Amino acid sequence: MLGVFPLVIAHGAGPGMRQTLGTAAFAGMIGVTLFWILLTPLFYFVVRWLVERKAPAAGEPSQAHGVATPVPAVASHGQPGT
DSSP states (O other): OGGGHHHHTOOSSSHHHHHHHHHHHHHHHHHHHHHHHHHHHHHHHHHHHHHHHHSOOTTSOOEETTEEOOOOOOOGGGOTTO
């Protein structure tokens, strides 16, 4: 951001265009920086809220992709495969 600051305070030949370009670039970088400082945590909390909302509550059967988790079969009378 400080790299374009000399354009903001430009003097000499053609300072009008340099100052205009420098001001636009400098203000844009400041604005985007402040915007993302606020937006990134907000985005994190929204995604976290959505994930927690989709997670099953305690005591409910867990499901993966809408399919119930299978219960392992127990062999009757201790004989495997029956």
